[in-house]
Amino acid sequence: VKKTDQKIDLGGIAKGYAVEAISKWLRNHTNSRYGIVDGGGDMAMWSNGDKTWKIGVMDPFDEGKEIGSFTIQNGGVATSNIIYRSWMQEETKKHHILDGRTGMPAVTEIV
Known part of the structure; x- marks a missing residue:
C-alpha cells in the first residue's frame, strides 16, 4: 500500500483460512466420514471415498441459472x-x- 489513504481488506483471506481451519478441526476431532464447511463462497470438503460433492457454477448474469458443475472429493473451492x-x-x-x-x-x- 503506497498511499496512506488506501486500505487492504483481509476478509477474503481470513474467511478462506477460517473455513480450512474448521474443516481440518472437524476431520481430526470427529468421526465424520465426510463433510463440507461452507463459508459463503469459500468451501472446504472431505470424504473417505464414499462421497463426492457436486459444485455448481452459476451464470454470472443470471443468479438463478447454473451453467455447469464439477465434482470434488477432497479439497477446497473459492467462488465470487x-x-x-x-x-x-x-x-x-x-x-x-x-x-x-x-x-x-x-x-x-x-x-
Missing part, C-alpha cells in the same frame, strides 16, 4: 461474483475483483 459486490462510481460500474496488473477493479464482466 460481481452481482453482489458492485457499485457505481462516476457513471461506471465497479466491483471488488481486482486486476493484479493494475490493482484496480478488472474491466470485464467475467473474470
Whole structure:
C-alpha cells in the first residue's frame, strides 16, 4: 500500500483460512466420514471415498441459472461474483475483483 489513504481488506483471506481451519478441526476431532464447511463462497470438503460433492457454477448474469458443475472429493473451492459486490462510481460500474496488473477493479464482466 503506497498511499496512506488506501486500505487492504483481509476478509477474503481470513474467511478462506477460517473455513480450512474448521474443516481440518472437524476431520481430526470427529468421526465424520465426510463433510463440507461452507463459508459463503469459500468451501472446504472431505470424504473417505464414499462421497463426492457436486459444485455448481452459476451464470454470472443470471443468479438463478447454473451453467455447469464439477465434482470434488477432497479439497477446497473459492467462488465470487460481481452481482453482489458492485457499485457505481462516476457513471461506471465497479466491483471488488481486482486486476493484479493494475490493482484496480478488472474491466470485464467475467473474470
